[in-house]
Amino acid sequence: MDSWEFEAELWPWKDETDAWIFVSAPPEVTEEIREASAATGPPRGFGSVRVEARIGATTWRTSVFPGQDGYALPVKKDVRRREDLEVGDRALVSITLI
Numbered sequence: 001m002d003s004w005e006f007e008a009e010l011w012p013w014k015d016e017t018d019a020w021i022f023v024s025a026p027p028e029v030t031e032e033i034r035e036a037s038a039a040t041g042p043p044r045g046f047g048s049v050r051v052e053a054r055i056g057a058t059t060w061r062t063s064v065f066p067g068q069d070g071y072a073l074p075v076k077k078d079v080r081r082r083e084d085l086e087v088g089d090r091a092l093v094s095i096t097l098i
Contacts, residue, residue, distance in 0.1 A: 002036040003096040004029045010075060012087050021080060022072040023093055030070035036097055054094040056083040061098065 006026050013020035025033065037049040044050065048063035049071070058079045064071040073095065075085070085091055 001096055002032070003094065004032065005092065005094045007090055007092050009090050010080070010085055010087050021075050021077075021087060023075060023091060024067070024069045025064065025071040025073065025093075025095070027070055030066075033064065033071055033095075033097070034066075040097070050098045051095045052098050055079060055085070055091045058082045064095065 004025070006029055008023035008025070010021050010023055013022065033049060044063065047066040050061070050063050051073070052059060052061050053073055053075075054060075055075065060076065060079060062074055062076075064073050066072075073093065075091075080086070083091065
């Protein structure tokens, strides 16, 4: 199973701090995700890749989405609340392809 761990800053989509919040995978992780997911078949909608994500003690299933700065992982409001995270905070993120 392909897994990665990295630290990243939480950022808002279009400066809307209570809407969609993401972290971006670093370039080397983005490239490894791209290579690993290519072996599993054609990409899903918007080029997304299904993953299981973990921040702190919270684990959830979602997708990462390709963008200019690498794959972006949406961090749900419930996850941010449980882990006491806000835009601008850094989090240790773990993702596994599913």
